[in-house]
Amino acid sequence: MGKVNVDWSSIGFSYRVISKRYVANYKDGKWDEGGLTDDANVTMNECAGVLQYCQECFEGLKAYTQKNGDIVTFRPDMNAKRMINSAKRLEMPPFPEEKFLEAVDEVVSANADWVPPYGTGASLYLRPYMFASGPVIGVKPSDEYQFRLFGTPVGPYFKGGAKPVTICVSDFDRAAPRGTGHIKGGLNYAMSLHAGVVAHANGFDENMFLDPQTRTYVEETGGANFLFVTKEGEVVTPASASILPSITRRSLVYLAENYLGLTVTQRPIRFDEVKDFAECGLCGTAAVISPVGRIVNHGEVIDLPSGMEKMGPITQKLYDTLTGIQLGTIEPPKGWIRKIK
Numbered sequence: 001m002g003k004v005n006v007d008w009s010s011i012g013f014s015y016r017v018i019s020k021r022y023v024a025n026y027k028d029g030k031w032d033e034g035g036l037t038d039d040a041n042v043t044m045n046e047c048a049g050v051l052q053y054c055q056e057c058f059e060g061l062k063a064y065t066q067k068n069g070d071i072v073t074f075r076p077d078m079n080a081k082r083m084i085n086s087a088k089r090l091e092m093p094p095f096p097e098e099k100f101l102e103a104v105d106e107v108v109s110a111n112a113d114w115v116p117p118y119g120t121g122a123s124l125y126l127r128p129y130m131f132a133s134g135p136v137i138g139v140k141p142s143d144e145y146q147f148r149l150f151g152t153p154v155g156p157y158f159k160g161g162a163k164p165v166t167i168c169v170s171d172f173d174r175a176a177p178r179g180t181g182h183i184k185g186g187l188n189y190a191m192s193l194h195a196g197v198v199a200h201a202n203g204f205d206e207n208m209f210l211d212p213q214t215r216t217y218v219e220e221t222g223g224a225n226f227l228f229v230t231k232e233g234e235v236v237t238p239a240s241a242s243i244l245p246s247i248t249r250r251s252l253v254y255l256a257e258n259y260l261g262l263t264v265t266q267r268p269i270r271f272d273e274v275k276d277f278a279e280c281g282l283c284g285t286a287a288v289i290s291p292v293g294r295i296v297n298h299g300e301v302i303d304l305p306s307g308m309e310k311m312g313p314i315t316q317k318l319y320d321t322l323t324g325i326q327l328g329t330i331e332p333p334k335g336w337i338r339k340i341k
C-alpha cells in the first residue's frame with residue numbers, strides 16, 4: 001500500500017478525515033460486535049445523554065512507523081485500562097480491554113497508508129471515545145452508548161527543536177477535590193477552556209493548576225502532567241488524587257529509574273519549592289515532554305536554570321529514551337510496543 005501524498009512536516013495538529021474508523025454500540029445491556037465504518041459522522045437523538053449531561057470519556061494515543069518499517073502503537077493496554085476507569089466513574093459500561101485493542105489494531109491496519117513514515121516526526125493520532133447515545137431527560141445514566149475510535153495524522157509537535165514554554169499559575173481550578181480530575185472526560189476540558197483562553201490572552205502557553213483544596217501544591221496543566229528535576233538530578237513528580245494519571249509520565253518515571261539510573265520521587269510538591277528546581281517538563285502523548293522555561297505566578301517570575309532555548313539535560317535524556325523506544329531504536333521494556341503490521 002502506498003502512503004497518501006501529504007507534506008508530513010507541515011500538517012500540524014488538526015482533525016483531518018481519513019478512510020476508516022471503528023464503531024460499537026451498547027444496547028439492551030451489552031456491547032455489539034463492533035467494526036469498521038466509512039461514516040465519519042455520528043447521528044443521534046436530540047436528547048442523547050452526552051448532549052444533555054456530558055456523559056463522555058476519551059483516550060489519546062499514537063501509531064508510529066519505526067525505523068525498520070514496522071507500524072506500532074505504544075502501550076495501548078494502558079489506554080484501555082484507563083478508559084475502563086473513566087467509564088466506571090461516569091456510570092458508563094466499560095468497553096472491554098480486548099475489544100479496545102482490537103479496535104486500535106483494526107483502525108491502524110485499515111489506515112496504514114495514513115501512518116506517517118519514519119523520520120518525519122509525524123504520527124497517526126488515535127482518538128478512542130465513548131458517550132451516552134440514548135435519550136435522557138431526567139438526570140440518570142443513559143441506557144445506550146457508543147464507542148468510536150478514529151485516527152488523524154498529526155505533525156511533529158516541535159518544528160525545529162523543542163522550544164521551552166512559559167506558563168502561569170491559574171486563578172481557576174481544574175478539578176474539584178474528590179471530583180473527576182483523575183479521569184479522562186470531556187467534562188474536565190469544557191470547564192478548563194475558559195482558563196486556557198485567559199492564559200493565552202495574557203501571553204502564556206499553558207496554565208499550571210494548583211490543588212483545589214489548599215492552592216498550595218502543584219497539580220498539572222490542562223492536558224499534561226508535570227515532571228521536575230532537582231539541582232541534585234533527582235526526578236520528582238506531583239502526587240495527588242485529582243491528577244490525570246498520564247501514561248507518558250508513568251513511562252518516563254519507569255525509564256528514569258530503570259534505564260537511566262535516576263532517583264524518582266512521587267510526592268506532593270509545594271508551589272514554593274518550584275523556584276529551587278533545575279528543570280521542568282510537561283508530559284503527555286502529544287509532545288512526550290514539552291520543556292518549561294518560565295513559570296509566572298502573578299508578580300513572581302521563576303526562570304528555570306535550563307533556560308528558554310532548549311530542554312534541560314535530564315529532560316532531554318528522558319525524551320530521547322522514550323522516543324527511541326517508540327521509534328524502535330532503543331529496546332523497549334516487555335509489552336510496551338504492540339506491532340500492528
Ligand SMILES: *Cc1c(COP(=O)(O)O)cnc(C)c1O
Nearest residue numbers: 223224225244246247248284285
Ligand atoms: C490525557 C491527559 C494527560 C496526558 O496523558 P498521556 O496518557 O500521557 O497522554 C495529562 N493530563 C490530562 C488532564 C489529560 O487529559
